[in-house]
Amino acid sequence: MASISDYYAGKSVLITGATGFMGKVLVEKLLRSCPEVHALYILVRPKAGQSMQERVKDMMKCKVFDRVREENPDFHKKIVPISSELTQPGLAISPEDVEKLTACVNIVFHCAATIRFDEPLKHALQLNVIATQQLLSLAQQMHHLEAFIHVSTAYANCNRRHIDEVIYPPPVEPKKLIDSLEWLDEGIVRDITPRLIGDRPNTYTYTKALAECVVQQESTKLNIGIIRPSIVGASWQEPFPGWIDNFNGPSGVFIAAGKGILRTMRANNDAVADLIPVDVVINLTIAAGWYTAVHRPKSVLVYNCTTGGINPFHWGEIEHHVMSSFKRNPLEQAFRRPNANITSNYLINQYWILVSHKFPALIYDLFLRLSGQKPQMMRIFNRLHKAIGLLEYFSSQDWEWNSENMSMLMSQLTPEDKKTFNFDVRQLNWPEYIENYCIGTKKYVLNEDMSDIPAARQHLRKLRNIRYTFNTILLVFIWRVFIARSQMARNIWYFVVSLCFKFLSYFKASSTLTN
Ligand SMILES: CCCCCCCCCCCCCCCC(=O)SCCNC(=O)CCNC(=O)[C@H](O)C(C)(C)COP(=O)(O)OP(=O)(O)OC[C@H]1O[C@@H](n2cnc3c(N)ncnc32)[C@H](O)[C@@H]1OP(=O)(O)O
Ligand SMILES: NC(=O)C1=CN([C@@H]2O[C@H](COP(=O)(O)OP(=O)(O)OC[C@H]3O[C@@H](n4cnc5c(N)ncnc54)[C@H](OP(=O)(O)O)[C@@H]3O)[C@@H](O)[C@H]2O)C=CC1
Structure with a gap:
C-alpha cells in the first residue's frame, strides 16, 4: 500500500483556516513531509486592513516555516491563496475560483472556526455550522474529491462524561436553529442563548456539536473523517519543540503565571489535563486524510485525538512543572515572582484573588497614579479573571475519551510513516514537553530573547x-x-x-x- 507521502504526491489539497494556529502547522507539515504534493489551495480573507496577498506573504515569514524554508526555499510556490470570507453566501469565492477548485481538489481539510468562548451565538453558528454546510456543498461539486477531513473538538460533547468516537444526536436540529435565528434580532438571541446551549458551557462547544451533525448529514455523499482534538498545545517535536503563536487555552494561563500576575485559579489538581501537542494533531489529521481516501470507510470515522486515556497527566502536575520551568527560564519584566496555585475550592480561590490579585493590583495602581502614570493593573486583572472564568469549566472536571480509532490508524501505518507522522502519545515525556512549552511561550508568543x-x-x-x-x-x-x-x-x-x-x-x- 502507498505510504502517506506517496499518496499525497500529485494531489491538490484545499485548506480552510490555514492562517490559524493549527492551519499553519498543517501547511508546513504537508510541504515538508509530502514534498511531491501538487498544490495547497488555502482559503484566506482580507483582515485588519491587509489584503489577502499581504496576509499570505506575512504568514510565510512566520518562524514555523523556518525548517521547510531551509529545506526548500521555493516552498511558497505550492501555496495558492483563494480569497474567501466564510461567513458570506457561497463563502464569497469567485466563480472562476470555484471552477478551479471543483476541477482539481482531491482532499479538503476544514480547520477554520471561531474558537472564542464568548462568541455571540449567531456568529458562531454562521462560521462553525453554516460555513461548514457551504463547504460541504462545494465539496460535493468537486470532481476528484477523495476525502473531506473536518476538524472538530473533543469538547463538542462535553456535556457527557464518557465520549465515544461516534457522532451524538445534536442538541437541536441545525436547520431548525439556523432558520429561527435568521429572523431574530441580536438582543433576543443573546437573551435566549443560555437556554439554547443548555448544559454546554459556551457557544463554541455547542456550535461545534451542531457542525458534526451537519457533516454527518452529508456523509452518504462524501468520504468524511472527523478529528476531535482536546486542548491543543505547543508543538512536541515538529517543526521544532515548543512552537506556539497564541494565548488560547492554557498558553495564556501559563504566560500570566510566568509573569507573576496569575497567583490562583480554580482547577482540580487530580483531574486529567488533556493537552495534546499541535504536531500530534496535525500528523493524525494528515494520516486520517490518507486513510479516508485510500480505505473509504463505510461511515464517518471519528478520531478522538486525546492523551488522557493513554498517557495521563494532571493539572496539579502541570502547575508544578510550569512553575519550576518559569523559575529556571523566567519571563522578562515579571510583575511578581511566579507562584501560582490551583485549588478546586471556590472560597479559597476567592480569598487568594482578593489577597494576591486585587490587593497588589490596587497598591501598584496607586503607585502608578502617584507617579503620574495611568493605572493599568486592575484592568489587566479584570481581563484575566474574565479569561480564566471561561476556562475553569475545563480545568475543574474529568472526561474519558475512547481513542480506539487513533490506535487503529496507527496500526495501519508503515514503520517509516509511524516515524514521519508520529502521533503515538505514549512516547510523550510530559515534564520535558511542559518545559519546552513554557520556553516556547517566551520565544514565540512574547518574542523574548533567551540571552x-x-x-x-x-x-x-x-x-x-x-x-x-x-x-x-x-x-x-x-x-x-x-x-x-x-x-x-x-x-x-x-x-x-x-x-x-x-x-x-x-x-x-x-x-x-x-x-
Ligand atoms: C500554572 C497554572 C496551571 C493550570 C492551568 C489551567 C489551564 C486551564 C486551561 C483550560 C483550557 C481549556 C480549553 C478547552 C479546549 C478548547 O477548545 S481550546 C480552544 C478554545 N479557545 C480558547 O481558548 C479561546 C478562549 N479565548 C476567548 O474566548 C477570548 O480570547 C477571551 C478570553 C474571552 C478574551 O476576549 P477579549 O477580552 O475580547 O480579548 P481578545 O480580543 O481575545 O484578546 C485581547 C488581547 O488579550 C490577549 N489574550 C487573549 N487571551 C488571553 C489570555 N488567556 N491570557 C492573556 N492574554 C490573552 C490577546 O492576544 C489580545 O492581545 P492584543 O491583540 O490586544 O495585544
Ligand atoms: N486550539 C485548540 O486548542 C483547539 C482547536 N480545535 C479546532 O481546530 C481548528 C483550528 O483551531 P485553531 O487553529 O486553534 O484556531 P485559530 O483561531 O488559530 O484559527 C482559526 C482559523 O479560521 C479562520 N477563520 C475564522 N473566521 C473566518 C472567516 N470568517 N473566514 C475565513 N476564515 C476564517 C481564521 O482566519 P483569520 O486568520 O482570517 O482570522 C484562522 O485561519 C478549529 O476548528 C477548532 O475548533 C479543536 C480543539 C482544540
Whole structure:
C-alpha cells in the first residue's frame, strides 16, 4: 500500500483556516513531509486592513516555516491563496475560483472556526455550522474529491462524561436553529442563548456539536473523517519543540503565571489535563486524510485525538512543572515572582484573588497614579479573571475519551510513516514537553530573547528582596500598632512564638532519632 507521502504526491489539497494556529502547522507539515504534493489551495480573507496577498506573504515569514524554508526555499510556490470570507453566501469565492477548485481538489481539510468562548451565538453558528454546510456543498461539486477531513473538538460533547468516537444526536436540529435565528434580532438571541446551549458551557462547544451533525448529514455523499482534538498545545517535536503563536487555552494561563500576575485559579489538581501537542494533531489529521481516501470507510470515522486515556497527566502536575520551568527560564519584566496555585475550592480561590490579585493590583495602581502614570493593573486583572472564568469549566472536571480509532490508524501505518507522522502519545515525556512549552511561550508568543535570561533571573531576585523588605515592614507595623500597645496581645504573641519553638524543637529531635 502507498505510504502517506506517496499518496499525497500529485494531489491538490484545499485548506480552510490555514492562517490559524493549527492551519499553519498543517501547511508546513504537508510541504515538508509530502514534498511531491501538487498544490495547497488555502482559503484566506482580507483582515485588519491587509489584503489577502499581504496576509499570505506575512504568514510565510512566520518562524514555523523556518525548517521547510531551509529545506526548500521555493516552498511558497505550492501555496495558492483563494480569497474567501466564510461567513458570506457561497463563502464569497469567485466563480472562476470555484471552477478551479471543483476541477482539481482531491482532499479538503476544514480547520477554520471561531474558537472564542464568548462568541455571540449567531456568529458562531454562521462560521462553525453554516460555513461548514457551504463547504460541504462545494465539496460535493468537486470532481476528484477523495476525502473531506473536518476538524472538530473533543469538547463538542462535553456535556457527557464518557465520549465515544461516534457522532451524538445534536442538541437541536441545525436547520431548525439556523432558520429561527435568521429572523431574530441580536438582543433576543443573546437573551435566549443560555437556554439554547443548555448544559454546554459556551457557544463554541455547542456550535461545534451542531457542525458534526451537519457533516454527518452529508456523509452518504462524501468520504468524511472527523478529528476531535482536546486542548491543543505547543508543538512536541515538529517543526521544532515548543512552537506556539497564541494565548488560547492554557498558553495564556501559563504566560500570566510566568509573569507573576496569575497567583490562583480554580482547577482540580487530580483531574486529567488533556493537552495534546499541535504536531500530534496535525500528523493524525494528515494520516486520517490518507486513510479516508485510500480505505473509504463505510461511515464517518471519528478520531478522538486525546492523551488522557493513554498517557495521563494532571493539572496539579502541570502547575508544578510550569512553575519550576518559569523559575529556571523566567519571563522578562515579571510583575511578581511566579507562584501560582490551583485549588478546586471556590472560597479559597476567592480569598487568594482578593489577597494576591486585587490587593497588589490596587497598591501598584496607586503607585502608578502617584507617579503620574495611568493605572493599568486592575484592568489587566479584570481581563484575566474574565479569561480564566471561561476556562475553569475545563480545568475543574474529568472526561474519558475512547481513542480506539487513533490506535487503529496507527496500526495501519508503515514503520517509516509511524516515524514521519508520529502521533503515538505514549512516547510523550510530559515534564520535558511542559518545559519546552513554557520556553516556547517566551520565544514565540512574547518574542523574548533567551540571552536575556540572566537579567530576568536578576529581576526575580530583586522582586524577592522587595517581598522580604515589604513583609518585614508589615510585621514591624503590625507589632507596633496592634501588639506592642496591649499586654494581652503581647502575651498571645509570646505564647504563639513559644509554641512554634516547641514544635520546631520537637520535629528536630524526632528527625534526629529517626536518622
Ligand atoms: C500554572 C497554572 C496551571 C493550570 C492551568 C489551567 C489551564 C486551564 C486551561 C483550560 C483550557 C481549556 C480549553 C478547552 C479546549 C478548547 O477548545 S481550546 C480552544 C478554545 N479557545 C480558547 O481558548 C479561546 C478562549 N479565548 C476567548 O474566548 C477570548 O480570547 C477571551 C478570553 C474571552 C478574551 O476576549 P477579549 O477580552 O475580547 O480579548 P481578545 O480580543 O481575545 O484578546 C485581547 C488581547 O488579550 C490577549 N489574550 C487573549 N487571551 C488571553 C489570555 N488567556 N491570557 C492573556 N492574554 C490573552 C490577546 O492576544 C489580545 O492581545 P492584543 O491583540 O490586544 O495585544
Ligand atoms: N486550539 C485548540 O486548542 C483547539 C482547536 N480545535 C479546532 O481546530 C481548528 C483550528 O483551531 P485553531 O487553529 O486553534 O484556531 P485559530 O483561531 O488559530 O484559527 C482559526 C482559523 O479560521 C479562520 N477563520 C475564522 N473566521 C473566518 C472567516 N470568517 N473566514 C475565513 N476564515 C476564517 C481564521 O482566519 P483569520 O486568520 O482570517 O482570522 C484562522 O485561519 C478549529 O476548528 C477548532 O475548533 C479543536 C480543539 C482544540
